[in-house]
Amino acid sequence: MVNEYLAEVKANMSGIPADERDELLQFYEEQMMDAGLTTDEIVAKYGSPKQFARTLKVEYFIESDNDAAQDAPAGMRTKNLTMMILLIVLGLFASPILIPLAIVVVVGIMSVLAIFLMILAGIYMGIVGALAGGLFMFVLGIGVLTQAVGTGIFYMGLGIALTAAVIFFTPLVWAVTKALFEMFVTFLKWIGRRFLSKKHTPVTEG
Numbered sequence: 001m002v003n004e005y006l007a008e009v010k011a012n013m014s015g016i017p018a019d020e021r022d023e024l025l026q027f028y029e030e031q032m033m034d035a036g037l038t039t040d041e042i043v044a045k046y047g048s049p050k051q052f053a054r055t056l057k058v059e060y061f062i063e064s065d066n067d068a069a070q071d072a073p074a075g076m077r078t079k080n081l082t083m084m085i086l087l088i089v090l091g092l093f094a095s096p097i098l099i100p101l102a103i104v105v106v107v108g109i110m111s112v113l114a115i116f117l118m119i120l121a122g123i124y125m126g127i128v129g130a131l132a133g134g135l136f137m138f139v140l141g142i143g144v145l146t147q148a149v150g151t152g153i154f155y156m157g158l159g160i161a162l163t164a165a166v167i168f169f170t171p172l173v174w175a176v177t178k179a180l181f182e183m184f185v186t187f188l189k190w191i192g193r194r195f196l197s198k199k200h201t202p203v204t205e206g
Helices: 002-011 018-035 039-046 049-071 074-093 096-145 149-195
Strands: none
Touching (some): 002 049, 049 074, 074 096, 074 149, 096 149
């Protein structure tokens, strides 16, 4: 009974490395065997094999993203984060009761992504525009320096100040944007754990 249930769970756990998947399933096999659970009791506690597999995958990718946010390459984190969001959205849509929440989450993801891309584009456009303006002012100041020293120095100073402002404010704006994005990711994780996790997945170390 247990082996059949877990075999079906395993068939729905694509995307998780084989060693970690087998370790998780071994943990639950021992737990179910020790408790002497029947198939009905297993389904009542963990859900259907497909539901349980989704729960494990949501928890796995949430934990993977927590690790990736600290020290994993950016590409790996993007992959884990994309999979995590997809699983959360699909999990919400799988329950008729949670479909309204799923729609809100999807709209929220699209809105945040659009805002994030607009801010990113604005930052780069602002950098290019400000640097071009600063360079223009500096060159203009040099050009008029021989005719009007005060005016030339003014334009040169303005160009330098504009360039310095770009150098100072760009990292700050980017840091704020990144912090807001991380807050949204944290909110998605909360939704995943609140509505999809059954609070019985063990926390793995490392």
